[in-house]
Amino acid sequence: MDYIELKVSLTPYSQELADVLVAELADAGFESFDDIENGFNGYIQENLFKDDIANTVRQVAQDFGATAAVAHSKIVSQNWNAVWESNFEPIVVDDECILLAHFHNVDKPYKYRIVMEPKMAFGTGHHETTYLMASGILKHNCAGKTVLDMGTGTGVLGILAAMKGAKEVDAIDIDTWSYESALENAAFNGVADRTNVFCGNAALLTTPEKYDLVLANINRNILINDMPTYYRSMKPGATIFFSGILLEDIPAIEVSAAALRLKKVGENRRNKWAFLAFEK
Ligand SMILES: C[S@@+](CC[C@H](N)C(=O)[O-])C[C@H]1O[C@@H](n2cnc3c(N)ncnc32)[C@H](O)[C@@H]1O
Structure with a gap:
């Protein structure tokens, strides 16, 4: 795309x-x-x-x-690698996890080290939202969980959930370059056996009550539009993490979540970006 x-x-x-x-x-x-x-x-x-x-x-x-x-x-898609590489800096999340590209040299050991192959162009603007989501995942018990990573991009969030013990991760992105990137990165980071990558959107979520944890870092309009579909795919008691939300859009997400009777269980902020967590 x-x-x-x-x-x-x-x-x-x-x-x-x-x-x-x-x-x-x-x-x-x-x-x-x-x-x-x-x-x-x-x-x-x-x-x-x-x-x-x-x-x-x-x-x-x-x-x-x-x-x-x-x-x-x-x-154009073909130029994305160069743009991504020129912008991307390693991200250290809560001193526990590092997200970096193959061309970065970082010797310091971290509990979770995720190496991403650059395929997306517009990674840097997402650093705050990626950070917020990764921080939420680090605090969450993922062991044995079935996870949906919606708008997976490089696949980074699903990879982290899998590294933290998730049993199965479905990673979905509408963009074909992201799909290929997520496939490669899941393999490169040793979690391909627990990761299913799909190219598409919320229409792929046909199984009700499948997931224990849903990760959705996209944008306000898509999150609001697709929230009922995410909701149907969550088990009772499941958790959903949202980001890609500007601070001023927090109320709009909260209203949509409340309409589904999702209970707010967390919020975090980084510069102008927000992270919200809800339970079904
Ligand atoms: C903000 S990036 C998040 C990437 C990654 N999950 C992260 O946290 O760094 C949003 C991703 O959602 C994808 N996307 C946009 N609209 C979508 C939709 N309707 N369904 C699924 N993915 C979508 C984009 O292609 C992009 O890769």
């Missing part, structure tokens, strides 16, 4: 305006954001991109007494 990168530069720059624009773009379906000098880059699936978003960005900036320079370009 191809993505559009929207580059937004603000004059004068203000964090408050950048935060408002990021929230606006997340509502419009943008999945991730990278900070750049005086602005940010946003990433959206090409089929969801609408040209007129640039006018919305300019108008919001004008309302703040600022000017926004907006440009967009297509990121």
Whole structure:
């Protein structure tokens, strides 16, 4: 799947305006954001991109007494490796787990060491949400559990759950590059025997009450839309972790979860990103 990168530069720059624009773009379906000098880059699936978003960005900036320079370009799948490699830094989660690429040299031993092969372009904007999800998994008892990793990306969260003793992990991603990446990474990290990787979306969740733990780090709109399907796939008493949520979108996720009678059992925050945990 191809993505559009929207580059937004603000004059004068203000964090408050950048935060408002990021929230606006997340509502419009943008999945991730990278900070750049005086602005940010946003990433959206090409089929969801609408040209007129640039006018919305300019108008919001004008309302703040600022000017926004907006440009967009297509990121073709073949270029993703190079972009990903140039951005990606190792992530150490709670001093217990390190997520790194094969080209990083880190000698320090960690309890969980996950080596990822770069296949995704827009990894850096996800570092906070990946971190929050990994931190939640580290605190959770995964032993003997059946786990769903929805929007698996590189496969990192499912791999960590498997390393922590999960009996079986179903890892699903809508994007074919992510699917291939998750397959490779599960094998490379020695958990392929417990991991089933699928390319698709929530429509693949046809078995009710299958999972003890659901991991869903995607974005607000998809999480809200697909939450009833995730819910059906959870066993009674199962746990669901959400991220990919901006702080201001916490109430919207909570309302959708409450409508399903999911009980909130955890929350964590990192910069502008949130992690929420619920039980069925
Ligand atoms: C924020 S990334 C998360 C990657 C990884 N789980 C992590 O935590 O680092 C979101 C992933 O969800 C995938 N995705 C987007 N829409 C989806 C959908 N409707 N169903 C399944 N996966 C989806 C994207 O392709 C992307 O790989």
